[in-house]
Amino acid sequence: MFSRKSMTEEATVRWEKYRHRINYSADNEDSASEIEALTNGSNTRLLCIAAGGGRVLNLLVNRSKEIWAVDVNPCQCYLLELKIAALKSFNYQEFISFMGIAPSLDRVDAYHAVRSELTAEAASFFDQNILDVEKGVIFQGNLERFFGLTSKVVHLPLFDQFRRLFEFDEIEAQREYLDQKWNSLIWRGLKHALCRKTFLYLVADDPGFLRYLPKKLPIHEVIFNCLHRYLYNNLAKENHLLSLIVFNRYVNEPSVPHYLHRDWFDQIKTALQTAEIKIINTMIGDLVKETPEETFNGFSISDIASYMSQPSFYALLDEIIRTSKKGAKLCARRCFLPLQLPERYGELVRRNSELEQKYARHDHAMVHEYLVGDIRCGN
Numbered sequence: 001m002f003s004r005k006s007m008t009e010e011a012t013v014r015w016e017k018y019r020h021r022i023n024y025s026a027d028n029e030d031s032a033s034e035i036e037a038l039t040n041g042s043n044t045r046l047l048c049i050a051a052g053g054g055r056v057l058n059l060l061v062n063r064s065k066e067i068w069a070v071d072v073n074p075c076q077c078y079l080l081e082l083k084i085a086a087l088k089s090f091n092y093q094e095f096i097s098f099m100g101i102a103p104s105l106d107r108v109d110a111y112h113a114v115r116s117e118l119t120a121e122a123a124s125f126f127d128q129n130i131l132d133v134e135k136g137v138i139f140q141g142n143l144e145r146f147f148g149l150t151s152k153v154v155h156l157p158l159f160d161q162f163r164r165l166f167e168f169d170e171i172e173a174q175r176e177y178l179d180q181k182w183n184s185l186i187w188r189g190l191k192h193a194l195c196r197k198t199f200l201y202l203v204a205d206d207p208g209f210l211r212y213l214p215k216k217l218p219i220h221e222v223i224f225n226c227l228h229r230y231l232y233n234n235l236a237k238e239n240h241l242l243s244l245i246v247f248n249r250y251v252n253e254p255s256v257p258h259y260l261h262r263d264w265f266d267q268i269k270t271a272l273q274t275a276e277i278k279i280i281n282t283m284i285g286d287l288v289k290e291t292p293e294e295t296f297n298g299f300s301i302s303d304i305a306s307y308m309s310q311p312s313f314y315a316l317l318d319e320i321i322r323t324s325k326k327g328a329k330l331c332a333r334r335c336f337l338p339l340q341l342p343e344r345y346g347e348l349v350r351r352n353s354e355l356e357q358k359y360a361r362h363d364h365a366m367v368h369e370y371l372v373g374d375i376r377c378g379n
């Protein structure tokens, strides 16, 4: 499905190496942000990056009628197919057991019960990777396996202070604890052990979220500053991503992503009966280029801006604007650095700085900056 042209663009070359495996299997962003940013009439036809599939499913909370879920990596598309098939077929307990959140002895049997709902390519992929299904597919992405390692480090007795963050129920008490411990030798050790650029390059093996950052940016400092900003304003125990990083599982049931949440599950399952979800394996840039003007009411493009050069991102934004219906909503993220726009976008993208600041402070992804707003609102 790749066009030759996009495969030669420098911003896209890297994905080729990483498109034979699931890179992201959980839902590590905080869909509450997208659910809020893309509400109010933006739900008719959405364009979403698929990634682990969670955000696409969570956006059904807004009663979205049609979602185009696009991903350059076919394995991410297969994963979304599998999650949809399982959601449609299973009840809540069966679903979370199949995903790997609750124990199960029969995930392979469960897989065979839904296999016929998958495309031949997706079925063949999971047949070949049946061990991932057996272990619970939600924790088998490359990033989630990396969290297996971070959780082992954080579980060393030395880092007990860090794990204790999950015991707080009151933000004031958590802040006081942070004030006492943040600069301790032990926490600084954690920063240097897990957040150094070289370590992330070598061990996390991510397709390239570090690639477009200024060379001199001290990543470990930036990550820890983001963590501090987050923990000063939000309870650690309410963060599902932090829970994976520290425990390699979800430790607090009420804080799991919407589609894994007992209270939202039935609503999302019901929405799936009528919503049309088109799963498309291509570069988002190629897809929008071939899409007619005024097609979409909303865009949820995850943090793909972190994986693109600035000119590539602006070229994508131009196509997003062209394919937007008037007043369409956009929610984009970027790791560590603000998403600045040249003046020429002033009339075309009306940014909502209140929401952008709110998400920078409270979104569970912790390290993202935001571009949230309405597109083509003027005359």
Ligand SMILES: C[S@@+](CC[C@H](N)C(=O)[O-])C[C@H]1O[C@@H](n2cnc3c(N)ncnc32)[C@H](O)[C@@H]1O
Pocket: 023, 024, 026, 027, 028, 029, 049, 050, 051, 052, 070, 071, 072, 073, 076, 143, 282, 283, 284, 285, 302, 303, 304, 307
């Ligand atoms: C950028 S990653 C971020 C994952 C995320 N923060 C999480 O929840 O773990 C999201 C997805 O975007 C896809 N992707 C990145 N750039 C893309 C592009 N230009 N077109 C289509 N998909 C893209 C990747 O394959 C990946 O599955």
